[in-house]
Amino acid sequence: MTAKIISGREVAEHILEKELSVKVKELKEKNIVPNLVVILVGEMKASASYVAQKEKFAAKAGIKSEVRRFTAEISEEEILSEIDKINNDSLIHGVIVQLPLPDHISVAKVLNRIHPSKDVDGFTPNNVGKLFLGEDTLVSCTPKGIMQMLRISGTDLSGKNVTVIGRSNIVGKPVSILCQSQNATVTMCHSRTKDLNHKLSDADVIIVAVGVPKFISGDQIPEGAVVIDVGIHRVKSNKTKSGYKLVGDVNFDDVESKVSYITPVPGGVGPMTIASLLRNTLFSAKKIIYSHT
Numbered sequence: 001m002t003a004k005i006i007s008g009r010e011v012a013e014h015i016l017e018k019e020l021s022v023k024v025k026e027l028k029e030k031n032i033v034p035n036l037v038v039i040l041v042g043e044m045k046a047s048a049s050y051v052a053q054k055e056k057f058a059a060k061a062g063i064k065s066e067v068r069r070f071t072a073e074i075s076e077e078e079i080l081s082e083i084d085k086i087n088n089d090s091l092i093h094g095v096i097v098q099l100p101l102p103d104h105i106s107v108a109k110v111l112n113r114i115h116p117s118k119d120v121d122g123f124t125p126n127n128v129g130k131l132f133l134g135e136d137t138l139v140s141c142t143p144k145g146i147m148q149m150l151r152i153s154g155t156d157l158s159g160k161n162v163t164v165i166g167r168s169n170i171v172g173k174p175v176s177i178l179c180q181s182q183n184a185t186v187t188m189c190h191s192r193t194k195d196l197n198h199k200l201s202d203a204d205v206i207i208v209a210v211g212v213p214k215f216i217s218g219d220q221i222p223e224g225a226v227v228i229d230v231g232i233h234r235v236k237s238n239k240t241k242s243g244y245k246l247v248g249d250v251n252f253d254d255v256e257s258k259v260s261y262i263t264p265v266p267g268g269v270g271p272m273t274i275a276s277l278l279r280n281t282l283f284s285a286k287k288i289i290y291s292h293t
């Protein structure tokens, strides 16, 4: 079987150019500039790089973005008061706090402080609850991007077996809800799962978000499955000039010949996450505007 690559990079480019840019332009004609604020705490290289990507994509779509940077020593109270300011600023339509945060800051407290209407990451209890109940809301970006990639591959989830590996609040749990809402039968796996291979053996779709480089190999994948790889890791390589390369949670070279569709790393889920963030920002901007008309 020759795998088809679902290029998140190409789909995201298409969304930026053909959908978001057009809609942003329409809003700008009404003197409304969709505006996203990113809070970045500390000096983590990976976070800085993700945030830079978000800024770049936002600029391409014509969405205003601003990064508010703070040192790792900032107190929880200071972050909370920054969020209050943003919540009260009617010219800001979306805010995200780049995770992870330093240990002395409670992620739950910080996320809970964001006004649900500006929560373009879809991480607040209010939005997560609405997702759980199947209500229209701001849906977290990686799961939203994954669902779009599945749609593009032509995968109809109804009655299909989906195995999700990883139970995080930002990927595993919400994507399992979204798949169930499309009538899939979802199996959740994690670090304590016994006999993972058995759980994968009848999977039509496998979503891997464990955070371990090349965790899944070809012999674990049923022939013809659709594989979504959420991981991204910088590992040493003697084949590149830099001495490093990016790999996912799936051993791509080993798995590729067995699957019907697969997302690459880099250029798969990552760009779709950002496209979804910008879609959410636009959704938020429009909602705020219509609530005033």
Ligand code: GUN
Pocket (backbone or CB within 6 Å): 096, 097, 098, 099, 100, 121, 141, 142, 170, 273
């Ligand atoms: N850190 C890793 N992924 C994400 C994400 O989707 N949003 C935020 N805010 N932080 C992250």
